[in-house]
Structures are given as structure tokens and as C-alpha cells.
Amino acid sequence: MEFEAIPGVGKKTATALAELDDPERALETGDVAALSQAPGITQGRAARIARGAIRQEHGANGEFLATNRAGEIYRELLSLLQERTVTTYAERRLETFFPTSAESRVKEVRTFVEAAIEREADAEALDALEAVKPLDEPSDVRVRDRCLATTDAERYQEATEAIPELSVEVVEDARGLAELARGYSTVIAIDEAFAGVDVEGDVRVNPSALDEPVDIVPERPLAFFAANRDRLRAAIRVHRLTDLEPPCDLDALETALDRLDTDGTVAGDDELDRLSTAVDDxxxxxxxxxxxxxxxxxxxxxxxxxxxxxxxxxxxxxxxxxxxxxxxxxxxxxxxxxxxxxxxxxxxxxxxxxxxxxxxxxxxxxxxxxxxxxxxxxxxxxxEELKTTRDRRATRLKRDLASELADERADAEALVRAALELDVELAVARFADDFDCTMPDFGGDEGRVAIDGGRSPLLDVPIEDVDPVDYEIGGVALLSGVNSGGKTSTLDLVAAVTILAHMGLPVPADAARVDRFEDLHYHAKTQGTLDAGAFESTVREFAGLATGGAGSLVLVDELESITEPGASAKIIAGILEALDENGATAVFVSHLAGEIRETATFDVAVDGIEAEGLVDGELQVNRSPVKDHLARSTPELIVEKLAGEHDTEFYTALLEKFE
Structure with a gap:
């Protein structure tokens, strides 16, 4: 994989990624923890890099969220998902999920989600997850009682890179080895030329030492497992409390961790404890x-x-x-x-x-x-006798335990990675459960969205208190309705369902069908009349949609507020005509639906969120839009109520004006 081809990755970042053991796997799977192990890369940046790599892999380079409001809806949905995570890893990992028109990416996430929503975890498992963190790589492991010795400058460089934990000394002959032996407890000569040399002190000749780092510097694997002991124990606990299939023998790994102290020394050996105590006392x-x-x-x-x-x-x-x-x-x-x-x-x-x-x-x-x-x-x-015996036993125990744990490293990493990924799955599962979600039917090119029993998760009320909405859109339509009848929340629901479906995630509805769109344009309600410059900019934006909006979903909330009502109706009618000719799918919320329909040169569909009346001054509304129906306004309902209560020509005449 060409790292610099990933959006946002320059030469410096590419060099840092190359230092990872398997950067390609981490990028392809969105492994934020592994990517953040690269020098200078935080988990937040790792998430952005992973997202860029996923986009590149699936050809998802286009921006699906085409407007600020569309981006806001996505961020609100993402936040709801992230609120259900336990680990920082899962929170960042969810940032690699994004809406796209790339079917291969949507299919990939749907496969992940279909397994995730079957997951269940109790409070004990979630508590165990809190202690799971990405594994650290100790960077300060230095061993000062041993050294490597060579006569060759090239061999010196190779040894320095292969075993940085030990000092590497250059000597000329056996006399140089003898001098080193007086300053180090153990000297390891790595040149064949020293074979058979007899030098006083603990001098070993091992030409293959660089290929046997565990034997030469057992502190390396021990330091790794010591630094990550608590995280590994937490991951073990998560596996035992859930249905995760462990990659290794949990009991054996836990027993090995119990033999390791926090400073990387071997614990639990009575004889070593006896010798250490004797030296100290x-x-x-x-x-x-x-x-x-x-x-x-x-x-x-x-x-x-x-x-x-x-x-x-x-x-x-x-x-x-x-x-x-x-x-x-x-x-x-x-x-x-x-x-x-x-x-x-x-x-x-x-x-x-x-x-x-x-x-x-x-x-x-x-x-x-x-x-x-x-x-x-x-x-x-x-x-001296006690120290020598102690050090020899400690070294032997270190080598034995290091040899055992070194073979477990890959499994230990997989163990933690699985626990962290479980948190991602559980967040999706809890989101789906909390908002009564279902997997939508996705795909097709008819430009339709059909929602059955949808409940917007963006409303600031408990989901069980949200009235379900049935709504199907296709082509170009106007959405009419009374004030506070739910027109904006209906647009939000359509946007949320569309975004989640294009992320490959479940949607908050009893059932849903979402065709594939190239992008989503959601224009929120404008506060107040725009000045001339802002008005011109808005019209220019719609001009671009009118000429290149095929495959787009356009949601607009009360565009008439941009200018005077008379002009607004004409402008909206013209925009709808262009979108209809271009094959876009659009829903415009407007209080001028009647005027727009009369002005437009084609038969504009008008849907209505119908108010059923006023009861004790409270508006009673059917939240599901009625197809091909111009909803009555709140003033009409009030006049109708007054006409029914008072038998006067004034109220009757006012009511006739609405006909």
C-alpha cells in the first residue's frame, strides 16, 4: 500500500506508519490502536488516517455530506454511538464509520453490524471493558549488566539496531574481551572469530545472538508483558464474561502474568525470593x-x-x-x-x-x-556467592518465562484487539436496541426512501415518547403542515435514516428501504430574511444542484424565509422544476405549498402533516405525512374552532377565505 496516496498522509506520517509491524492490516481494518503506536500519531489522528485509507480502498472519495446541516446530523448520530462506548479506542474507531455511496464499503459495514447487533453484555462485562486499553510498547528497556562485543563496524551497526537494549562494544582481540568482562557480568561475543577463545569471566561466544533476542535480552518480552499486565488481565476477564472466542489458553497466559512483577522481574519463585532477601538482609x-x-x-x-x-x-x-x-x-x-x-x-x-x-x-x-x-x-x-547465585537463577527464570511469553505476544495482541473491537460492536448493538433500530433494505437507483414506524433519535425526548412516522419519498415533493406539527423533525428523520443506511448501520424504524444516493444536501431553516449577498449565494448553490444533482437527495426546510413571500414562491417553484428535470429526489418543507404548486410548470406532489384539530388549546397532529394532501394551517384550525363555537357571519366569512 502506498501510504502517501492516503488522503492527509505526507512523507513524515508515511515514514512513521512504516515502522509498524503490519500497517497494511491496521489501515484496512481501521485498527486505531495499532496506528496510534506509530511515532507522533495520536488516536484521533489515527482515526482520520484509517478513514482516509478506507475511503481510498473502496473508492469512496466523494463527500456524501454536502451541506453543513447534513454534517451536523452525522455528527449527532456519531455522538449517540460514541456515548455508548466504554473505551477511548471504540470511540475513535467509530469515527472510521462514515456515510458513502460506495456499495462495497456499505456492504462491509453491514456484515460487521449484522454480527454486532447479536451481541449482548451485562454490567460486569462492561465494567471489565473499562480497564482494557491498547497495548503499550515500552521504550525505556536498558540492560546494563550485559553487552555485545564485535570486531566489525558493520556488525556493530547491525547489533545496535537488532538489540538496542544492550550496549555494543567494538574490541580488537581476546584481550579486549577480557577487559569488557571486568566491567560487565556477561559479555556476548557475536563474531565467529572468537570461537574457542578462553577468557576469564562470563564471556560467551554466540555468532547467532542477533537471531535469538529472547535468549540474549529476555527483558524485552518481559518488559512488554509487565507494562501491559493489567490490560491483559482485563482483556482475559472480558473474554471470560462474554462469548468471545479467545485466541489462546487464558489460564496459561494468566498464570504466566502472575509470575511477572511490575518491574519486569520474575515473581513467585521461592528460591529467588530467598536469595534476594539474603542479599538485602x-x-x-x-x-x-x-x-x-x-x-x-x-x-x-x-x-x-x-x-x-x-x-x-x-x-x-x-x-x-x-x-x-x-x-x-x-x-x-x-x-x-x-x-x-x-x-x-x-x-x-x-x-x-x-x-x-x-x-x-x-x-x-x-x-x-x-x-x-x-x-x-x-x-x-x-x-558475592549469594549475588551470583541469585543473578544466575533470575536470568534463567527470565529466559524461561520470556521464551514462554514471547510466543504469546501475537495472541496477547489479538486478545486485547478482540476486547476493544467488542466494545465497538456493543456500542452499535446498544444504539440499535436503545432506538429500536432495524437493518434497512439498501440499494437501488430509483431515488426512494421509505420509512415505516420511524422515530427520530435526534429529538430531545425519550425514544418511547416519540410518535412513529411513516413516510415515503421519491421524486420532488413539497411537505406542508401546521406549525409545530413535526415537519422539521420529519426531515431530520429522513436525513438520519439516509445517513445511517449509507454508513451501513441500523436505522431507527420498524422497517426502511433506502436507495443509494450520491450525496445528501440538507438546508436548514434560515433565521430571518437574507441580505442580497447571502441570497445570491444561496441561489447559486441551488443552481449547481439543478444542473448536477442527479443522484442527490435534497432536503430543504422553509426556503421561503430567504426573501419576500411572493418572490420565494416563484424561486422555489423554479428550483423544484430544475430538480425534477435533473432526476433528483427532493423534499421542500414550506408554508407556501399552495402558491408554489400554482406557480410551478409541472404537477408538484404535495404531502401534508395533517392537524386533526385543537383539543383544550393543544394541537392534535397525525405525525405521518399524508400523500398528495395540502395540510391545513394552524390559523385555519383556530378560525374553524371559533366558527363552530360562535354562530356569527364574521367567523364563517373568515373560514370561507381558506377554501
Whole structure:
């Protein structure tokens, strides 16, 4: 796919998209989450890019929404869909749904919707969805205890790009490796030339290291799963609470995640925990053991009566002996016992194994001293032994878990993607359920829209309180009716049904048939008479429709307000004549339907939203337009009511004026 051919995608964005693992799939499926992983692309921009790519794929490059009011209706409908999402992903993903005359795109979405409206989810599943987010790619993974070594500059560049988590060092020979081994715990030589070299330290020769990143830097997959642990757990929960078919063994993945800590280290291994605790607590444990020995000796000295004869004392002094010699002579057993207590305290508190215990016993020597002195060399050796054992075990556990999880990455991504897509499906399903929607019959070129039991979702009242409307349009017609009778809401309903059908979505009606239109022109009611410039601009716009509006659906609300009533009737009649000749489908709402019909040179169809009368001052209206019927006006109804209540010639004469 040529990225720069997508509308709105320049060279910089194309370069960013190329860094994704599978940008073509993401663009074709509208995967906003995957696209937003590209450098510098937000989810909002990802939605626009995906929409552009979908338009290009289906040849849907024309703008279906030809006027501001048509765009407003679309945005209101889109907002109603987005209000029913849980995740930001689904909210943005719905922005890739747009009305179009491209049948392949409409068919594609209808296939998606037909499965989506069968979905159901309870409150627990929706709650689980709230924690599902697109997966992150950790960008700060650095490993400082290992390095790669090479003698070749080209190999250096290859290694830097393949494994950026490790430092790559250039050396000349085995001596260079030995120097690196003094600064790194592990050195991995990636040149064949180093095969068989014997260097002190942990130096490994592995020419295929760049092809085995999991073994060389297990932190890479571990960091990914650690950073996304909560999101993956949420996705697992969503799959368990719904009928989604998981792409992997959920129990196995969850068990693996339980073994991973938030910092990317392996958790839940008792032996690693023991070694880590021993390293951390070593200094404190030595101090405690030392105190145990000294306390024991103090108590022994307090309780011991030591008698030294003069000749013995003189001999000890002449030999330069001090209290240690006295301890050796008089309290040797007590000292040995104190040191044994200290050793056992150290071994026990750190839970050392037999080999570690042998080293630990050297922490306190057998020669009597008071206070008891620790052997720093033995402590250092014990610390090094514990650290080495700990690090080796941690590395082995990391490699084992990383190898296991690396194979699960694709399935983990699919798991989250399915959960996020489920939110999109559920939003459509909830929209369809909340507004009693049905899938319309779509297609054909007769320019007709037929709605049975339609209820506009755009009205600011509960859907169950909306009166159902039956209305069928085709060709050019005028829609008449009393004030507040529902003419504008009927136009809104026709626009909403048409837009949703061209998006491939269900429509708010018991049944509907929508032919395919090239575009929708909806002109809202103008507030006040237009000035000369605005009037000219409006007439110019209709001139374009009159000459190139074949295949268009034109909805106009009270165009007569643009100028004086007498002139309005003539202008509207002329526009309708041109639209009729051009084969457009149009509905014009007007209070001048009678005058327009008389002025037009063809037989203009006039439909009417009929008022049934006034009851206690309230207008009673049949909201479904009656075909070929000029509806009575509100003033006529009021005069009729007065004529019925008062037997006077004045009201009768007024009523006759309406005949």
C-alpha cells in the first residue's frame, strides 16, 4: 500500500506508519490502536488516517455530506454511538464509520453490524471493558549488566539496531574481551572469530545472538508483558464474561502474568525470593549475629569468677597478652559457644543452604576476641556467592518465562484487539436496541426512501415518547403542515435514516428501504430574511444542484424565509422544476405549498402533516405525512374552532377565505 496516496498522509506520517509491524492490516481494518503506536500519531489522528485509507480502498472519495446541516446530523448520530462506548479506542474507531455511496464499503459495514447487533453484555462485562486499553510498547528497556562485543563496524551497526537494549562494544582481540568482562557480568561475543577463545569471566561466544533476542535480552518480552499486565488481565476477564472466542489458553497466559512483577522481574519463585532477601538482609543479619555473640560473652564474663595467680599474670604481661589471652585460657568454652550461636543466628536468619552456610561460618573466627570481630573477607565472599547465585537463577527464570511469553505476544495482541473491537460492536448493538433500530433494505437507483414506524433519535425526548412516522419519498415533493406539527423533525428523520443506511448501520424504524444516493444536501431553516449577498449565494448553490444533482437527495426546510413571500414562491417553484428535470429526489418543507404548486410548470406532489384539530388549546397532529394532501394551517384550525363555537357571519366569512 502506498501510504502517501492516503488522503492527509505526507512523507513524515508515511515514514512513521512504516515502522509498524503490519500497517497494511491496521489501515484496512481501521485498527486505531495499532496506528496510534506509530511515532507522533495520536488516536484521533489515527482515526482520520484509517478513514482516509478506507475511503481510498473502496473508492469512496466523494463527500456524501454536502451541506453543513447534513454534517451536523452525522455528527449527532456519531455522538449517540460514541456515548455508548466504554473505551477511548471504540470511540475513535467509530469515527472510521462514515456515510458513502460506495456499495462495497456499505456492504462491509453491514456484515460487521449484522454480527454486532447479536451481541449482548451485562454490567460486569462492561465494567471489565473499562480497564482494557491498547497495548503499550515500552521504550525505556536498558540492560546494563550485559553487552555485545564485535570486531566489525558493520556488525556493530547491525547489533545496535537488532538489540538496542544492550550496549555494543567494538574490541580488537581476546584481550579486549577480557577487559569488557571486568566491567560487565556477561559479555556476548557475536563474531565467529572468537570461537574457542578462553577468557576469564562470563564471556560467551554466540555468532547467532542477533537471531535469538529472547535468549540474549529476555527483558524485552518481559518488559512488554509487565507494562501491559493489567490490560491483559482485563482483556482475559472480558473474554471470560462474554462469548468471545479467545485466541489462546487464558489460564496459561494468566498464570504466566502472575509470575511477572511490575518491574519486569520474575515473581513467585521461592528460591529467588530467598536469595534476594539474603542479599538485602546480609549486613543487618551479620550485625545481629555479632550482637548475639557479644551478649553471650558479656553474660558469661559477668557470671564467671576468674582467678589468676601472680606468676601466671606476670608471665602473661611479659608476653604482651591482653584480655583475649585471658578469654582463651579461662573462657574458651564460653567463647566457642557464643560464636556457634552467632553462626547459627546468621545461617538461620538468612535461610542459607549448606554450601552458603559453610562460607557464613567463616564470618566469625575461632580465636577468642572481645568484642567478637567479623571477618569482612568472608562476608564479601558470602555476598558475592549469594549475588551470583541469585543473578544466575533470575536470568534463567527470565529466559524461561520470556521464551514462554514471547510466543504469546501475537495472541496477547489479538486478545486485547478482540476486547476493544467488542466494545465497538456493543456500542452499535446498544444504539440499535436503545432506538429500536432495524437493518434497512439498501440499494437501488430509483431515488426512494421509505420509512415505516420511524422515530427520530435526534429529538430531545425519550425514544418511547416519540410518535412513529411513516413516510415515503421519491421524486420532488413539497411537505406542508401546521406549525409545530413535526415537519422539521420529519426531515431530520429522513436525513438520519439516509445517513445511517449509507454508513451501513441500523436505522431507527420498524422497517426502511433506502436507495443509494450520491450525496445528501440538507438546508436548514434560515433565521430571518437574507441580505442580497447571502441570497445570491444561496441561489447559486441551488443552481449547481439543478444542473448536477442527479443522484442527490435534497432536503430543504422553509426556503421561503430567504426573501419576500411572493418572490420565494416563484424561486422555489423554479428550483423544484430544475430538480425534477435533473432526476433528483427532493423534499421542500414550506408554508407556501399552495402558491408554489400554482406557480410551478409541472404537477408538484404535495404531502401534508395533517392537524386533526385543537383539543383544550393543544394541537392534535397525525405525525405521518399524508400523500398528495395540502395540510391545513394552524390559523385555519383556530378560525374553524371559533366558527363552530360562535354562530356569527364574521367567523364563517373568515373560514370561507381558506377554501
Amino acid at each position: 546480609l549486613d543487618a543479619a551479620v550485625s545481629t549475629a555479632e550482637s548475639v555473640a557479644n551478649d553471650h560473652l558479656r553474660q558469661s564474663i559477668r557470671e564467671q569468677d576468674v582467678t589468676v595467680e601472680g606468676a601466671d599474670l606476670l608471665s602473661l604481661v611479659e608476653q604482651g597478652a591482653g584480655v583475649d589471652s585471658l578469654l582463651s585460657r579461662e573462657l574458651a568454652d564460653e567463647y566457642a559457644e557464643a560464636v556457634d550461636d552467632a553462626r547459627e543466628e546468621l545461617i538461620g536468619s538468612l535461610d542459607l543452604d549448606s554450601g552458603e552456610a559453610d562460607i557464613a561460618r567463616r564470618t566469625f573466627g575461632d580465636d577468642p576476641h572481645f568484642p567478637v570481630e567479623r571477618n569482612e573477607e568472608a562476608i564479601s565472599r558470602l555476598r
